Each structure stands twice: as C-alpha cells, then as structure tokens.
Amino acid sequence: MSSSDIFIGETVGTAVLIVLGGGVVAAVTLKRSKALNAGWVAITLGWAFAVLTGAYISVGLSGAHLNPAVTLGLAIQGTTPWSDVPLYLGSELLGAMIGAVLxxxxxxxxxxDHLTDPEVLAQARTGQEGMVDEDSAPKAGPVLGIFSTGPEIRNSVQNLMTEIIGTFVLVLLILTLGLTEGLGLSGTGVLIVALTVGGIGLSLGGPTGYAINPARDLGPRIVHALLPLPNKGGSDWTYAWIPVVGPLIGGALAGGLYQLGFA
Incomplete structure (x- = not known):
C-alpha cells in the first residue's frame, strides 16, 4: 500500500473511531443530552461500534490499525514494515485529534451548558479538593473523560498493568486472526475485533476506562488542553503517560509472544 493510502486510511479511520467513541461518552455525560446517564454498557457498546465503523472505512486502504499499539505489534510480527511505522503513528494521532474536535x-x-452549570462546577470543586492519591498534580476537569481516560483508583502500577493486559489481549487477537483462514482483513475479522474491544471494556474497563490505544488517549487529551472550554479544569498530564506507555508495552508483548509461540 502507498504512503497516501496509509495516511488517508489511518487519519480518516481514527477520526471516525474517536468521533463515535468520544461521542457516546459525551452523550452519556453532558447535561441535556437525550442519553444522559445511559451508563457503562452504552459506552462500551458505543466504542465497539466506533471501532467497527472506523475499521470498515479504513481496512481497504491502510489495514485499519487505528492504534499505535496495533501498529507496533504488527511491526514486531513482521506484517508492517518498520519504515511505515512513523507514518502510521502520525496519522493515527492526527486522526484522533480531528475526531476529538468533531x-x-x-x-x-x-x-x-454543562461547564457553566452550578451543580457540575460544585461537584468538580469537591472532587478536586477531596481527591487523595499518590500524585499531587492538578487532576481531571469535569469533561476530560469525554476526551481521554482516567483511573478510578490512582495507582500507577495497577493502572499501567490494567492497560498492558487489556492491550495485550486486543493485539494478540488481531495478530492471531491471520492464522484463521479468511479472517485476516475480512469483514468478519473486523467484526471480531470490534466485539473484542467491547468485551475488554466490559471486563477490564472498570479500573482505567480502557484506553488500550495511545493515540485514542493522547490526541484528544491534547485537544482538551487546547479547546476554549469554560471551566474545563486540568487535562491530568500526570496520568497521561500511562495510557500511552501501557498499551505500547502490551502491543509489544503480544507481538513478541506471537513470534515465539504462533509464527
């Protein structure tokens, strides 16, 4: 595939992934939304459909990585040339930022309305003042969860392990799909990946919000920091390394295991 195919496929596919995934969180979170308080199951289903849609759009152009951890795992496996990795990573990050703006x-x-609501602002102040954990830096603002992830219990070791384990499962599933005849880049294969993302969210999403994708977390977090949102609060940069490093470790471990046990 050409460089332009990779750039267009990954940028557009990741933008769609984020606009639908971030969109379902916004729908569940923001005041006066028809889906307000729809809950965690709605969010996990929304993200699964977001993966499904973004991947179907981009699979014919770029292979639908949409995730630096997937790109890293595929490079270690040998499917993706290392020379293409920087273009994949840059396109995924750009697409994630575009999706967050949308x-x-x-x-x-x-x-x-949400960020000027007195009740929301009071809850945000109480949360900031009452939060006790291992970090002392300013924490997440009241709408950061629409853009990026955050832990329920702030413990760097646990949070990192959660992201590693969830991403490992996802990337290993993607790598081993190629061993099943007809499922590698097929429509059925894309569907299985989307269902797996939903399963990871339901099973392992509780501790950290299951980023399992560095671009999905970092790109929208940058957008949150830049957008002119009133009373938006902090972007929680103290935590931001975990949903980047954890998924990359998980993807690399999946690629390594594939080479040792499946290749």
Whole structure:
C-alpha cells in the first residue's frame, strides 16, 4: 500500500473511531443530552461500534490499525514494515485529534451548558479538593473523560498493568486472526475485533476506562488542553503517560509472544 493510502486510511479511520467513541461518552455525560446517564454498557457498546465503523472505512486502504499499539505489534510480527511505522503513528494521532474536535463541534452547546452549570462546577470543586492519591498534580476537569481516560483508583502500577493486559489481549487477537483462514482483513475479522474491544471494556474497563490505544488517549487529551472550554479544569498530564506507555508495552508483548509461540 502507498504512503497516501496509509495516511488517508489511518487519519480518516481514527477520526471516525474517536468521533463515535468520544461521542457516546459525551452523550452519556453532558447535561441535556437525550442519553444522559445511559451508563457503562452504552459506552462500551458505543466504542465497539466506533471501532467497527472506523475499521470498515479504513481496512481497504491502510489495514485499519487505528492504534499505535496495533501498529507496533504488527511491526514486531513482521506484517508492517518498520519504515511505515512513523507514518502510521502520525496519522493515527492526527486522526484522533480531528475526531476529538468533531465531538466538541457536535456537542458545542452541551459543553457550554454543562461547564457553566452550578451543580457540575460544585461537584468538580469537591472532587478536586477531596481527591487523595499518590500524585499531587492538578487532576481531571469535569469533561476530560469525554476526551481521554482516567483511573478510578490512582495507582500507577495497577493502572499501567490494567492497560498492558487489556492491550495485550486486543493485539494478540488481531495478530492471531491471520492464522484463521479468511479472517485476516475480512469483514468478519473486523467484526471480531470490534466485539473484542467491547468485551475488554466490559471486563477490564472498570479500573482505567480502557484506553488500550495511545493515540485514542493522547490526541484528544491534547485537544482538551487546547479547546476554549469554560471551566474545563486540568487535562491530568500526570496520568497521561500511562495510557500511552501501557498499551505500547502490551502491543509489544503480544507481538513478541506471537513470534515465539504462533509464527
């Protein structure tokens, strides 16, 4: 595949992934949304459909990595040339940032109402003042969860392990799909990956919100920091390394295991 195919496929596919995935979190979170308080199952299903849609759109162009951890695992496996890795990573990050901006535009009025609501602001202040954990830096603002992930219990070792384990499962599934005849880049293969993302969210999403994708977390977190949102609070940069490093370790471990046990 050409460089332009990789760039277009990964940028557009990841943007769609984030606009639908971030969109379902916005729908469940923001005041005056029809889906307000729909809950965790709605979020995990929304992210599964987001993966399904983004992957179907991009699979014919770029192979639908949509995730630096997947790109790393495929490079270690040998499917993706190492020379293509920087282009994949840059395209995925750019697409994630575009998708986050589109979520903001789609919910523009809701963001404004939510972030000027006295009850929301009071809860945000209480949460900031009452939070006790191992870090002392400013924490997440009241809508950061729409853009990126955060832990329920802030423990770097546990949070890192959760992201490693979840990403390991995802990437190993993607790598081993190629061993099943007809499932590698097929429509059925894409569906299985999307269902696996939903399963990871239901099973392992509770501790950290299951980033399992460095671009999915870092790109929207940058957008959150840059957007002119009133009373948006911090972007929690103290935590931001975990949903980047953890998934990359998980992807690398999956690629290594594949080479040792499946190749």
């Amino acid at each position: 979520v903001w535009l789609a919910y523009y009025g809701h963001f404004k």
